[in-house]
Amino acid sequence: MSEQPTLGGATTPSVDRPQASNISGASVRPGDRVFRSAALTAGAIVLVVMAAIAVFLVYRAVPALRDNTANFLTFQQWFPDNDPSTFGIGALLYFTVLTSVLAMIIALPVAVGIALFITYYAPRRASQTLGYFVDLLAAVPSIVYGLWGFAFLAPRMTGLVQFMDKYFGWIPLFDYRPTNVPNNLSPFTASVILAIMILPIISSISREVFRQVPREQVEAALALGATRWEMIRTAVLPFGRAGVTSAAILGLGRALGETLAVTLVLSTAYEVSLHITENGGVTFASNIALKYGEAGEVGTGALIASGLCLFVITLAVNFTANLVIRRQRSA
Template structure:
């Protein structure tokens, strides 16, 4: 039986297929509304651009108010700096001593002598003592309120902290003069006995009333503790819950969660809260004037009576000062202004270096 003569199938080569096969036209999938995606995307982009060009009056008002507030703040700061500088230049020109190294301060003498060395030392020492005592306690209290305490107890402690932050300075000063100073006798004696070898806690006049820079530092620590605690507590409460849950899922203990998730996230906020407290410690007047026995002695025996701060010196002498004497006090205010700016500038640098922990990328 003869089979039909059929040609074997012929596989065309890719070149032949490319040359001989007709080119199919590109197909475009139409959307439900009958338009190609390109047209629809173009229309959507045009509509988005049109919406961007439409500016509401409320947006303009808010943007102008925000910009104006920022500019106003810069203008006020510049005005304060210019005023202090102009009044200080004249006072420094009639100063009979060295403005930075002279210990004496007599604005009623002729010529006037007012040096900043003892005042700057007292201001810095009292503020450092306050920060060393207050910041660790504030962080601990904030962690307890935000992560460890039961809800009702945390709410009660939060109210107490906020209430302490609202107490006026003069109330703290009266409490310090009537209660804290007498009770610091035993503390100073203990520090002299066990830490007198450090020179800082060595008492040259043991047994005297402890109206000293150390007592002022303790009082300032109590004053700034509610501020630092309140700000730090709010920062701890902003830690993303997902970070803590991830650490717990990996088997971390509660302390490890705080150490690895909470503290790194809040590090820049803790620095900001500490600088806020330091600003109050540097500029405190009435509480310091109530507790401290002013003397312009350049000494690092911080438990001995005496010492003075810039703010306390201005508060006690400004009422009786006239003419060049008042300009001398303004010059000391300029020094305090510069110290505050340097401290805040340093804090901004620290925060900028730790910006990966600021929570902006969380």
């Protein structure tokens, strides 16, 4: 069987099997050649765009970086159009990573719970509808999350913030120092919003992974007398570990670049602070959205330089997630 030439167009006809290439009609007629190159060009556009993003961001960032008199990596303020020009991504990097990682920590257990619920607890007939329902969270635009976070969520976080300050205030993270009532335009509120926004992506990927758990393992565990949770702990979770990890990383990548939800919720301040429930904070994306209007020539270059950093970080995060998932697939 294995020696028979495959007829499918998807397999490449090799030189020593000319009859195969004739049957599959590949690359002999002019129409084929034209169509093939059109498809190839479309595929190449992906690579060209990705390369162009890197090239043009670097090209526009370099002059501004040359004008910068402060340390780009550690300086926390953003005055690119001053003379001398001083700007740095210290605060941006800190708050971007902080809010995204917090969002991932909040979202991950809930998302895995949802995925397990939909695959193993909900009635089978309802599971598709429930999955669609959770995916609807991804359809809500970022700016609507921002409006909602500002007008609805932030005012209602006061009780939680005061509770955490009272009982967990000895952890600097949850310590709320100002004496007035918090209005919660804080990195913590931003993290909660981001967590809601990345729930659907983490849970839908986890769902796919859990669905692929070999039926025999699940049934073997149940046949040995395991309860449903013991079955999940011994058969499902070990199988899904890599998939869930990469889902979490992809969710992190999504949170890193989220713009308007964060912009509307944070009351911008460029000081790095451990106290996440206090007002303040600024991320790569929110800084760009806030400063592009007033930016001069150096300012625009500086924003592009910060965008380049964000691009590199998300690129690294996404590559990692893809590596994890591809390794799992090949194993």
